[in-house]
Amino acid sequence: MIKVVFLGTPKIAVKSLEYLINSPEIEVCAIVTQQDKPCGRGHKLSCPPVKEIAQKYGIEVLQPKSIRKEPEIIAKLKSKEPDFFVTFAFGQILSQEVLDIPKYATVNLHASLLPKYRGANPIQRCIYNGDSITGITTMITVLELDAGDICMCEEIEILPRMTDMELAEIISEKSPKMIEETLKGLKTGSLTPQKQDETQVTFANKFIKQDGKIDFDKTAREIVNQIRAMYSWPNAYTYYKNKMIKILKAQAIPYEGCENAAAVISVNKEGIEVCAGGDKLLIELVKPEGKGLMSAYSWANGSGIKAGDKFGE
DSSP states (O other): OEEEEEEEOSGGGHHHHHHHHHOTTEEEEEEEOOOOEEETTTTEEEOOHHHHHHHHHTOOEEOOSOGGGOHHHHHHHHHHOOSEEEEESOOSOOOHHHHTSSSSEEEEEESSSTTTTBSSOHHHHHHHTTOSEEEEEEEEOOSSTTOSOEEEEEEEEOOTTOOHHHHHHHHHHHHHHHHHHHHHHHHHTOOOOBOOOGGGOOBOOOOOGGGGBOOTTSOHHHHHHHHHHTTTTTOEEEEETTEEEEEEEEEEEEEEEEOSTTBEEEEETTEEEEEETEEEEEEEEEEETTSOOEEHHHHHHHHTOOTTOBSOO
């Protein structure tokens, strides 16, 4: 039996946690997650998705504000005498004292093919950059960010219209088995972690809200990648008559002689055609300021948008 403490927080980690809990070869003896946070208009405290799973199975939950700075939490973890820590989107930095607790190692599931896209935002960044392949990696956690030795990895194809939410769901589905196989391989010695190629390192920094603003001087393909990458947050957006319009779905279409960036070419049942970087951007799904999701065609009809109008103003 492999004794594990699971450290994770958001929805993407839930399937891995539940899989490990139900594995006949693994005992999840405790779960560490972020603190409950106010949510929604009423600011009602909401617990992390991982905590909900822990409560479902009656597993002890620890919620440190900062695990590195809480001796009582560290002492509690030491008392569990785990073989491994498993981290998946935990959201806190671990100290060497914490990393030294498990008998074998702390294993992290990272949502990229390391050493590419180290950091907090690999899922959105690979789509934003127009990649066609990404993946998942299990690694030995060290103090340096995502720099530990690689245990296992698996490629994932990024389809042309895939959003960050869709990619996150695929990663969520593929991660559990890889984590289990990594733990078993490390314990039996059948798996030998490999050093990362430091010459191939890239980083995936978080987006800020302002990163969502669309620049129509960019190519239509770059804008589509931005829209797909930011589908969950912060959303790609522009302005029309000084009101923000979030764009949730669009296509890039080759087009000759489109020099007037951000200008509307036409409105039809497919959506709104706009000049972008010399090509044509077909806007299909929008969320206008103060309204819900709607087709771009319906919004254009209600707003009186016509050829020659410009976005961003």
